[in-house]
Amino acid sequence: MASSDALSANTQKAVLEQLPAQHQDNKKSAQRRALWMGAGVVGFIAAHAFLPVAVVAIPSFVAAVVVGVNAFRLVSNASRALALHGVKKDASNSDFVPKLKQKAGKAMERAAKLNKISNIAFFTVIGAIVAPAIPVLAPLAAIVYPLAVTTMFAAWGASEFATGTATGTKPTAKLVYDRQVAEGVIRPAEDILPPAAQPAIPAHLALPAASPKSIFSIFSRRQPKEEAQRPAPKAAAPAAPKP
Numbered sequence: 001m002a003s004s005d006a007l008s009a010n011t012q013k014a015v016l017e018q019l020p021a022q023h024q025d026n027k028k029s030a031q032r033r034a035l036w037m038g039a040g041v042v043g044f045i046a047a048h049a050f051l052p053v054a055v056v057a058i059p060s061f062v063a064a065v066v067v068g069v070n071a072f073r074l075v076s077n078a079s080r081a082l083a084l085h086g087v088k089k090d091a092s093n094s095d096f097v098p099k100l101k102q103k104a105g106k107a108m109e110r111a112a113k114l115n116k117i118s119n120i121a122f123f124t125v126i127g128a129i130v131a132p133a134i135p136v137l138a139p140l141a142a143i144v145y146p147l148a149v150t151t152m153f154a155a156w157g158a159s160e161f162a163t164g165t166a167t168g169t170k171p172t173a174k175l176v177y178d179r180q181v182a183e184g185v186i187r188p189a190e191d192i193l194p195p196a197a198q199p200a201i202p203a204h205l206a207l208p209a210a211s212p213k214s215i216f217s218i219f220s221r222r223q224p225k226e227e228a229q230r231p232a233p234k235a236a237a238p239a240a241p242k243p
């Protein structure tokens with residue numbers, strides 16, 4: 001049986017056995033995004049080569065968005081690959097479990113915070129584009145626009161990197177948690193804390209339930225929402241025997 005910090009032999013084996021499937025999934029995702037990025041580059045070049053100047057703006061903008069979105073998504077794939085290699089390298093360490101859970105939780109926290117910054121910067125960019133319509137705001141917009149664009153892309157890239165780290169560590173952290181509970185190494189949080197205290201579990205101990213969303217997620221394939229589990233109907237009490 002393992003301690004609460006180290007893995008048992010069976011859990012360590014399970015962790016290592018599930019890594020190749022995650023690597024393969026990450027590889028397919030990166031290939032798909034690279035193809036979309038290449039298609040966007042081709043579309044941008046074709047738009048400028050064959051379309052008249054009067055209508056080239058919108059197609060070239062769409063192509064540029066496709067290139068940009070998938071380029072940043074590839075940052076997430078690269079980060080996920082690094083995280084998976086880290087899991088394989090550190091699985092035999094005595095402090096693997098707490099560090100893994102802490103890394104997964106903090107990566108999700110960073111991604112959520114950076115997404116908020118990127119979203120704010122995005123709308124600031126829109127405002128800076130519209131602001132010159134009011135002459136008095138034009139000088140301010142000229143200063144704000146480059147700062148907002150830089151912040152937006154920097155936060156977006158950092159968020160994708162943090163998301164990739166979370167994606168590469170969260171499944172393993174969940175596997176380890178489930179195995180530890182099954183082996184009796186730790187007790188599940190539901191047994192320790194009442195339901196009202198569940199949200200108070202520190203982020204490095206509780207596994208995030210969902211990935212953070214950004215304004216740029218509108219360009220990604222939407223995932224179906226999981227249906228909420230309905231409570232099982234209570235069994236009727238047995239009728240009292242008639243006298």
